[in-house]
Amino acid sequence: xxxxxxxxxxxxxxxxxxxxxxxxxxxxxxxxxxxxxxxxxxxxxxxxxxxxxxxxxxxxxxxxxxxxxxxxxxxxxxxxxx
Amino acid sequence: xxxxxxxxxxxxxxxxxxxxxxxxxxxxxxxxxxxxxxxxxxxxxxxxxxxxxxxxxxxxxxxxxxxxxxxxxxxxxxxxxxxxxxxxxxxxxxxxxxxxxxxxxxxxxxxxxxxxxxxxxxxxxxxxxxxxxxxxxxxxxxxxxxxxxxxxxxxxxxxxxxxxxxxxxxxxxxxxxxxxxxxxxxxxxxxxxxxxxxxxxxxxxxxxxxxxxxxxxxxxxxxxxxxxxxxxxxxxxxxxxxxxxxxxxxxxxxxxxxxxxxxxxxxxxxxxxxxxxxxxxxxxxxxxxxxxxxxxxxxxxxxxxxxxxxxxxxxxxxxxx
Numbered sequence: 001x002x003x004x005x006x007x008x009x010x011x012x013x014x015x016x017x018x019x020x021x022x023x024x025x026x027x028x029x030x031x032x033x034x035x036x037x038x039x040x041x042x043x044x045x046x047x048x049x050x051x052x053x054x055x056x057x058x059x060x061x062x063x064x065x066x067x068x069x070x071x072x073x074x075x076x077x078x079x080x081x082x
Numbered sequence: 083x084x085x086x087x088x089x090x091x092x093x094x095x096x097x098x099x100x101x102x103x104x105x106x107x108x109x110x111x112x113x114x115x116x117x118x119x120x121x122x123x124x125x126x127x128x129x130x131x132x133x134x135x136x137x138x139x140x141x142x143x144x145x146x147x148x149x150x151x152x153x154x155x156x157x158x159x160x161x162x163x164x165x166x167x168x169x170x171x172x173x174x175x176x177x178x179x180x181x182x183x184x185x186x187x188x189x190x191x192x193x194x195x196x197x198x199x200x201x202x203x204x205x206x207x208x209x210x211x212x213x214x215x216x217x218x219x220x221x222x223x224x225x226x227x228x229x230x231x232x233x234x235x236x237x238x239x240x241x242x243x244x245x246x247x248x249x250x251x252x253x254x255x256x257x258x259x260x261x262x263x264x265x266x267x268x269x270x271x272x273x274x275x276x277x278x279x280x281x282x283x284x285x286x287x288x289x290x291x292x293x294x295x296x297x298x299x300x301x302x303x304x305x306x307x308x309x310x311x312x313x314x315x316x317x318x319x320x321x322x323x324x325x326x327x328x329x330x331x332x333x334x335x336x337x338x339x340x341x342x343x344x345x346x347x348x349x350x351x352x353x354x355x356x357x358x359x360x361x362x363x364x365x366x367x368x369x370x371x372x373x374x375x376x377x378x379x380x381x382x383x384x385x386x387x388x389x390x391x392x393x394x395x396x397x398x399x400x401x402x403x
Contacts, residue, residue: 037391038223042243058213058240061222 003052004073010047011069015040026070029063041066048072054079085362085370090352092309094316101301102138108299109139109274115298117273121264122146122173124161126314126323128278131302133169133317135276141170147267149260151179152188157326164320174267178259187255194248198239199229206231210241210249220380223388257293264297274298282307282351286385287392295395306352346381354381 001009012021015035023033030036036044044066045056054076060066065075109115118135122128128146135144148162159175166173182188195202202208206229213226225246230236241249261275268275277297279289284303289295302310314324346354350371357367357378364378371378 031387034390038387039243039247041222042224042246046243058224058226061224063220063222066222 003076004069006051007069007072007076010044010051011035014043014047024069027068029067031063031067044072048076052076052080083360083362085357085360085366087353087370090306090308090356092312094312097305097309098134098137098313098316101134105134105138105276105299105301108301113274113298115268115272115274117143117145117271118276119264119268119271119273120144120146120276121260121278121294122148122162122165124158124165124323125326126319127280127283127302127310128162129165129319129323130310130314130317131276131278132165132171133314133319134301136169136171137317142172143273144169144171145267145271145273146171146173147264148173148175149178149263150175151177151182151256161320161323161326165323168318168320176263178256178263181259182255185255185259187252187259191249191252194245194252195227195229197245197248198227198241199237202229210246211238218377218380220383223391254290254293257290258296261293261296268298276301277303279303280305280307280310282348282355284396286388287395289395291395306356307348308352311348350381351385354378355385358382358385 008021008024011024011030015030016024024035030040041061045061048054049056056079060075060079063071065071105118109118118139120128120132120135122132132144132146146162146166148159150159163173192202195208199206208227208229210225210227212223225241226238227241227245227249228236228238264275267273275297277294277300279294279300280302281304283289284295284300302313305313311324350373353371354367356362357370358381364375364382367373368375368378
């Protein structure tokens with residue numbers, strides 16, 4: 001399964017719990033769409049570290065990296081290549 | 083609208099008079115109670131609320147409940163006593179440590195800390211800090227755990243979700259046991275339990291639901307922290323309380339409210355929040371406060387995010403109509 005599909009699967013299963021998944025657009029802000037809150041961000045970080053074998057540094061905890069599916073995909077690719 | 087450095091200045095006498103009228107009407111008229119029970123910690127918020135209640139109802143109709151536990155600073159009880167002696171109301175001390183032991187508060191908290199630092203034991207002190215400065219970086223809220231040994235050496239790590247949730251859930255037993263104790267004293271006298279949270283705590287979610295958030299009335303929940311300071315001076319709250327750095331008084335290592343939650347000093351926090359609520363442009367707010375537009379925008383975003391993220395704490399139980 002590719003990174004994007006894994007991410008979407010995790011977000012839909014954990015945070016949307018059967019709600020209409022079409023609201024989860026590729027570039028939509030997960031916070032502004034009300035899909036995750038600050039605790040959800042920590043849950044997401046745990047998933048990223050475990051699933052993609054990366055270490056999310058404190059400085060990485062910014063919306064540019066984590067606040068949309070597009071940003072997450074780019075962030076994981078960048079971390080995996082570094 | 084006009085926005086100046088004095089936008090949050092109040093006429094403390096007028097505000098105190100209005101609040102005292104409201105407290106009297108709410109306790110006597112609405113709640114049908116005949117006095118006020120206030121949990122006093124030696125901090126500025128509980129001191130102001132106790133002083134307002136004493137002014138509204140008379141000091142004989144107010145009791146201050148001090149509820150120290152193992153991790154409380156001894157300063158808290160001393161300052162609370164100074165306040166009570168000055169204002170003339172009675173106090174009761176209820177040490178809640180044994181109750182917390184019974185609830186497993188310390189054991190559960192320490193188990194979670196050991197998940198992060200296996201060497202943690204009774205010789206260490208611990209605290210949780212939100213490391214972000216909200217003016218400098220648009221970052222998600224996360225928490226670091228710091229442990230300090232007797233030699234003053236400290237170690238810090240970001241808390242993984244599971245450990246963070248367990249430390250918070252265990253620590254929140256303190257506030258919930260305090261609420262239970264306050265209601266015991268309220269029911270014992272047929273008096274009301276008066277909450278002590280200010281606007282910063284109430285709206286940004288810096289309180290424990292059904293803990294310090296559990297009360298019959300919350301007379302200063304609409305006041306910014308810097309307005310509470312102005313009221314404190316007018317009401318004659320002792321200087322040592324006014325000048326004391328606001329802390330959480332929850333963790334064994336002392337942690338300020340700024341470090342733990344707000345990420346900004348109270349003056350800038352409150353002024354930025356007021357500006358945001360009144361649609362003051364970032365450019366104008368930046369000019370008045372000596373900040374950059376980008377800093378103001380970051381603060382606006384952070385404050386909005388905290389308010390939205392903590393909506394659940396302010397909700398009453400959901401019912402089906």
